[in-house]
Amino acid sequence: MTRVIFLGPPGAGKGTQAKIIADDWSIPHISTGDILRQALKDQTPLGIKAQGYMDKGELVPDQLVQEMVEERLSQPDTKLGWILDGFPRTVNQAVFLAELLHKLNHQGEKVVNLEVPDEIVIGRLLERGRKDDTEEVIRRRLQVYRSETAPLIDFYRDRHQLLTVNGNQSQEEVFGELKKVISS
Numbered sequence: 001m002t003r004v005i006f007l008g009p010p011g012a013g014k015g016t017q018a019k020i021i022a023d024d025w026s027i028p029h030i031s032t033g034d035i036l037r038q039a040l041k042d043q044t045p046l047g048i049k050a051q052g053y054m055d056k057g058e059l060v061p062d063q064l065v066q067e068m069v070e071e072r073l074s075q076p077d078t079k080l081g082w083i084l085d086g087f088p089r090t091v092n093q094a095v096f097l098a099e100l101l102h103k104l105n106h107q108g109e110k111v112v113n114l115e116v117p118d119e120i121v122i123g124r125l126l127e128r129g130r131k132d133d134t135e136e137v138i139r140r141r142l143q144v145y146r147s148e149t150a151p152l153i154d155f156y157r158d159r160h161q162l163l164t165v166n167g168n169q170s171q172e173e174v175f176g177e178l179k180k181v182i183s184s
Helices: 014-025 032-042 045-055 062-073 091-103 118-128 135-158 171-183
Strands: 002-007 029-031 081-085 110-115 162-166
Touching: 002 014, 002 135, 014 029, 014 081, 014 171, 029 032, 029 062, 032 045, 032 062, 045 062, 062 091, 091 135, 110 135, 110 171, 118 135, 135 162, 162 171
Parallel strands: 002 081, 002 110, 029 081, 110 162
Antiparallel strands: none
């Protein structure tokens, strides 16, 4: 069973690597953004609730995101494994997830942190050419990421679940290293 939680700064390659691994191992790549978009599209009760917050320009509350993650991880295609990308983002969400995985009998997850130096991340994100990806905005996003996620990295390290992969390599090299640490 392959159950992987991806951590790493924006631009580290989490989404890219998650898709490659999900395809390679035929397991779902679960991104909180995708869950939200699907719930909105399907007009599920949780999607309708989330739409109300989004229409007002507000963030979807943790509780609602957690309920969506629970709903998604309860679906039959997750029995043989999954890759979570974008969740958890805080220690509170990690505690919720640990309890949920226990309840669903989905233990044995591995937590992989893709480490990439800030200057490389900034360069990658600037290359994407998105209008909102200015250097100043990217540096602010990295600050927010570090303040929210550093405790999360410590949380998983303290539980002896954290695996670290150098994300500052070619896609193929990162994928090879990920396969090694996930399979071990």
